[in-house]
Amino acid sequence: MSGAPAAIWVAACAADDVEREDVVRFDHDGRTYAIYHSPDDAYYATDGLCTHEEAHLAEGFVSGTIIECPKHNGRFDYRTGEAKGAPVCVNLKIYPVKIEAGRIFIDLA
Numbered sequence: 137m138s139g140a141p142a143a144i145w146v147a148a149c150a151a152d153d154v155e156r157e158d159v160v161r162f163d164h165d166g167r168t169y170a171i172y173h174s175p176d177d178a179y180y181a182t183d184g185l186c187t188h189e190e191a192h193l194a195e196g197f198v199s200g201t202i203i204e205c206p207k208h209n210g211r212f213d214y215r216t217g218e219a220k221g222a223p224v225c226v227n228l229k230i231y232p233v234k235i236e237a238g239r240i241f242i243d244l245a
C-alpha cells in the first residue's frame with residue numbers, strides 16, 4: 137500500500153469564473169482558499185489567507201505568477217506558495233488542481 141493520502145477532490149467553481157491573470161475566493165468547510173488563473177492558462181490553488189496577518193488574498197493583485205497581498209503588499213508565487221517579499225516570510229500552502237467538464241476541482245487531502 138502507498139502511504140500517500142487519498143485525494144479529496146472538491147468542486148470549486150467554473151473555470152470561466154476565473155479570468156486570466158486573476159484570482160477568486162473559494163470557501164469550503166469553514167476554510168478559505170484562493171484559485172488563480174495564470175497568464176499561460178493554467179490554474180492553481182492556495183490557502184486563501186495571507187500567512188502574515190490573514191488578509192484575504194483574493195482581494196489582492198495578481199501580476200504574472202505573483203499574488204500581492206492587499207494588506208501590506210507581501211508577495212507569493214502562487215504556483216509554489218513561496219513567500220517572495222517582506223513582510224511575508226512563511227510560505228503559503230498550495231493544493232493540486234484539475235479541470236473536469238469546465239469546472240475547477242482542488243484536492244484538499
Ligand code: FES
Nearest residue numbers: 186188189205210
Ligand atoms: S497581511 Fe498579507 S502582507 Fe500583511
